[in-house]
Amino acid sequence: MTITTQPETVGGWDYSPAPDNTKITIEQKNKLFIGGKFVSPKSRSWFATINPATEEKLADIACAGRADIDAAVRSAKSAQPKWSRLSGTERAKYLYRIARRIQERAREFAILETMDGGKPIKESRDVDIPLVAQHFFYYAGWADKLAYAFPGSEPSPVGVCAQIIPWNFPLLMAAWKIAPALACGNTSVLKPAETTSLTALRLAEVFQEVGLPDGVANIVTGAGDTGRFLAEHKLVNKVAFTGSTEVGKLLMRETAGTGKKLTLELGGKSANIIFADAAIDQAVEGIISGIYFNQGHVCCAGSRLFVEESILEEVIHKLTQRLGSLRVGDPLDKNTDLGAINSLSQLETVERYITSGIQEGAQLHRANEQRLPSKGYWCNPCFFTDVQPSHTIAREEIFGPVLSVMTFRTPEEAIARANNSPYGLAAGVWTDKGSKIFEVAKQLDAGIIWCNTYNKFDAASPFGGFKESGFGREGGMQGLRPYVRLGGV
Amino acid sequence: MSRLTVAKTYKLYIGGKFSRTESGRSIAIEDVKGNISAHICHGSRKDFREAVESATKAFDSWSDITGYLRGQILYRMAEMLEGRREEFASAIQTTQNSTAASANKEVDASVDCLVRFAGWTDKLQQVLGCANLVAGNYYNFTVPQPQGVVAVIAPKIPSLLGLITLIGAPLCAGNTIVALGSDTNPIPTAIFGEVCQTSDVPAGVINLLTGSQSELLEHVASHRQVAGIYSAALRKKDRIVVEQGAADSMKRVRFSSLENDDWYDGSIAASPWNIEPFVEMKTIWHPSAC
Numbered sequence: 001m002t003i004t005t006q007p008e009t010v011g012g013w014d015y016s017p018a019p020d021n022t023k024i025t026i027e028q029k030n031k032l033f034i035g036g037k038f039v040s041p042k043s044r045s046w047f048a049t050i051n052p053a054t055e056e057k058l059a060d061i062a063c064a065g066r067a068d069i070d071a072a073v074r075s076a077k078s079a080q081p082k083w084s085r086l087s088g089t090e091r092a093k094y095l096y097r098i099a100r101r102i103q104e105r106a107r108e109f110a111i112l113e114t115m116d117g118g119k120p121i122k123e124s125r126d127v128d129i130p131l132v133a134q135h136f137f138y139y140a141g142w143a144d145k146l147a148y149a150f151p152g153s154e155p156s157p158v159g160v161c162a163q164i165i166p167w168n169f170p171l172l173m174a175a176w177k178i179a180p181a182l183a184c185g186n187t188s189v190l191k192p193a194e195t196t197s198l199t200a201l202r203l204a205e206v207f208q209e210v211g212l213p214d215g216v217a218n219i220v221t222g223a224g225d226t227g228r229f230l231a232e233h234k235l236v237n238k239v240a241f242t243g244s245t246e247v248g249k250l251l252m253r254e255t256a257g258t259g260k261k262l263t264l265e266l267g268g269k270s271a272n273i274i275f276a277d278a279a280i281d282q283a284v285e286g287i288i289s290g291i292y293f294n295q296g297h298v299c300c301a302g303s304r305l306f307v308e309e310s311i312l313e314e315v316i317h318k319l320t321q322r323l324g325s326l327r328v329g330d331p332l333d334k335n336t337d338l339g340a341i342n343s344l345s346q347l348e349t350v351e352r353y354i355t356s357g358i359q360e361g362a363q364l365h366r367a368n369e370q371r372l373p374s375k376g377y378w379c380n381p382c383f384f385t386d387v388q389p390s391h392t393i394a395r396e397e398i399f400g401p402v403l404s405v406m407t408f409r410t411p412e413e414a415i416a417r418a419n420n421s422p423y424g425l426a427a428g429v430w431t432d433k434g435s436k437i438f439e440v441a442k443q444l445d446a447g448i449i450w451c452n453t454y455n456k457f458d459a460a461s462p463f464g465g466f467k468e469s470g471f472g473r474e475g476g477m478q479g480l481r482p483y484v485r486l487g488g489v
Numbered sequence: 490m491s492r493l494t495v496a497k498t499y500k501l502y503i504g505g506k507f508s509r510t511e512s513g514r515s516i517a518i519e520d521v522k523g524n525i526s527a528h529i530c531h532g533s534r535k536d537f538r539e540a541v542e543s544a545t546k547a548f549d550s551w552s553d554i555t556g557y558l559r560g561q562i563l564y565r566m567a568e569m570l571e572g573r574r575e576e577f578a579s580a581i582q583t584t585q586n587s588t589a590a591s592a593n594k595e596v597d598a599s600v601d602c603l604v605r606f607a608g609w610t611d612k613l614q615q616v617l618g619c620a621n622l623v624a625g626n627y628y629n630f631t632v633p634q635p636q637g638v639v640a641v642i643a644p645k646i647p648s649l650l651g652l653i654t655l656i657g658a659p660l661c662a663g664n665t666i667v668a669l670g671s672d673t674n675p676i677p678t679a680i681f682g683e684v685c686q687t688s689d690v691p692a693g694v695i696n697l698l699t700g701s702q703s704e705l706l707e708h709v710a711s712h713r714q715v716a717g718i719y720s721a722a723l724r725k726k727d728r729i730v731v732e733q734g735a736a737d738s739m740k741r742v743r744f745s746s747l748e749n750d751d752w753y754d755g756s757i758a759a760s761p762w763n764i765e766p767f768v769e770m771k772t773i774w775h776p777s778a779c
Contacts, residue, residue: 134624150762151616151761152756152760152761152762153760153762245739248739249736249737249739250736252732252733252735252736252739253732253733253736255732256728256729256731256732256733256736257725257726257728257729257732264739266739422738437775441771441773442634446771447769447770447771447772448771448772448773448774449771449772449773449774450774451773451774451775452775452776453627453774453775453776456623456625456627456774458621458623458624458625458627458629459624460621460622460623460624460629461621461623461629461631461772461774462621462631462770462772463772464770466636466769466771467738467739468738468739470739471739471741473770476619476621476631476772477619477621477631478631478770481765486760486762487757488746488747488751488754488757488758488760488762488763489745489746489760489762489763489766
């Protein structure tokens with residue numbers, strides 16, 4: 001059975017459209033950025049990138065083949081000794097410049113991110129791009145302070161870093177990878193996801209603008225094969241990957257015995273635990289942002305909600321109300337809460353999970369469907385009740401706006417059920433009792449614990465998972481560790 | 490007539506008990522002169538699985554006791570080892586071609602290594618963790634937490650010091666241990682359980698196996714209950730076996746680069762950066778407001 005919710009309008013009035021303008025220039029042919037220059041691919045192969053909200057083609061993107069990857073890695077290799085010999089303060093000044101240029105071009109980056117990826121403009125404008133600038137600014141400052149981060153040891157750079165990123169936070173993931181790598185004296189070859197290459201290539205323009213030495217950061221575009229060529233390259237010293245657990249395991253096997261350093265930031269099925277003594281209204285807001293932020297395309301999405309049994313009814317009631325007020329549609333509209341699903345294949349995946357939830361006996365609660373635009377990839381946000389721990393939707397990462405609601409009676413049960421997952425990326429805890437929050441936070445097997453909040457990110461705050469959610473941290477002082485070698489270790 | 494000496498039967502140490510391998514197999518160990526000096530247990534896959542089970546059971550309480558108490562237990566291990574200095578030196582000399590002086594040096598370094606790790610238990614969090622000043626009204630801090638069961642694959646030599654260095658790092662952080670002792674020099678491993686047992690180390694926190702490392706390697710690497718693997722001096726083909734097997738449950742694998750004199754340099758061997766691979770960094774956010 002499906003329960004649909006009528007959309008809520010404020011005082012009976014609906015919002016007027018408030019689209020941001022799209023008057024930014026997009027090159028029709030987007031080349032590879034290798035050795036400080038935009039170059040045509042030796043592979044002579046190109047692919048189209050589309051706007052998932054309109055299904056219109058935005059541009060052609062170069063598809064890097066083996067020879068292109070080789071050129072990019074060699075350029076990073078030859079640039080690395082000089083880059084690492086620069087004084088830390090000089091390296092820092094380049095990164096500070098990058099941060100400043102991103103702030104200056106923030107609006108353009110935000111619009112492009114939204115057009116290419118489908119996320120709401122209010123998120124790319126207020127979350128993604130500001131965090132990108134902060135990340136470069138934060139790691140810039142570490143470049144000449146590395147010795148203080150590793151007491152008793154002498155950090156040295158790793159070398160050439162192959163960095164492969166996903167499509168859910170395209171420019172932010174590029175910043176998470178490139179900023180600490182460069183700060184530590186490494187050089188980088190970054191491959192964005194094939195559906196979201198445009199902002200990374202525009203970041204390459206920023207590198208040119210600030211005079212970053214040629215070859216220090218290279219951007220190569222393409223799909224899975226391109227990523228594999230990059231990770232396999234013999235001159236690569238480190239592979240950093242953000243993406244699916246499946247590909248993460250593959251990379252771990254492929255790099256076995258090569259001595260390449262590896263960090264993986266993978267999937268999740270994060271638990272959001274709400275106790276009866278929580279501030280319920282705040283918790284409901286946290287649940288909403290936990291699962292529907294960025295259409296649920298978030299590795300740390302709070303996709304399993306555990307509600308203390310006594311407040312289930314109240315939580316469901318408030319959740320239903322709030323779900324009805326979420327606005328799905330034009331990502332460029334400043335009032336939009338949920339934008340487009342990033343790609344047709346991801347939309348199909350999410351829909352397959354929703355069908356499996358219904359088939360396995362859970363009850364679907366979904367907001368009214370009539371608002372969805374006719375073109376583009378859309379998924380109305382929803383949640384399931386009557387979910388059993390064995391249900392597919394309670395176990396597997398959906399990467400979409402789909403929440404599974406379950407109940408518990410005691411803190412011990414909540415902790416045991418939250419930890420009963422091969423993943424361990426993040427978790428949320430909602431209670432007004434201080435001692436309970438610390439005990440639960442201690443016992444949860446997850447790399448990020450949001451207490452009375454959810455989905456908060458900051459350059460100074462380490463991010464990364466336990467168990468099969470990967471290893472290594474990005475952000476904060478601990479985010480430097482993957483990019484240095486330490487003596488005697 | 491000379492008195493017939495009473496030789497010790499060497500056993501595995503699993504779940505706080507000395508037991509023979511379930512497989513009933515043993516390996517003859519030759520001393521440096523080529524004479525058979527002992528028979529040690531040839532541990533099996535099943536022994537390993539049982540050891541992992543014991544280590545898993547012991548993890549919750551070992552990781553939850555205070556750093557102060559964990560430190561005292563590690564220090565007690567150092568005290569016990571010091572008291573049996575001669576027995577360990579002679580065990581080292583049985584198979585390792587070393588002088589009495591160098592065997593004593595290895596035992597001394599092992600004791601000191603335990604002392605160093607004992608001191609880390611309640612300080613690690615202060616050195617590896619931190620409070621993070623985020624741009625917003627949040628209190629945000631990062632703390633290390635142990636991972637679970639760590640499998641240790643000890644180097645051939647130094648047989649005692651190598652074992653203790655690799656055990657000490659994950660142990661002091663609150664992990665529990667299943668260790669495969671040196672293949673070629675297993676006697677120190679076989680008697681190290683006696684130190685553990687007399688030091689208030691709770692049953693299952695340290696488990697010690699002897700036998701053939703290469704026989705068990707693939708099994709160790711793929712066992713889903715093992716969270717981390719720490720080894721030294723593995724050959725490349727063995728490193729590939731370990732890393733490939735570790736991929737499925739995404740174990741934390743660390744191949745130590747310690748060799749030769751490094752083992753004797755406590756500042757390197759017991760560096761916090763050798764403990765850090767066996768902790769997970771947990772970052773906790775909380776809003777701050779009235």
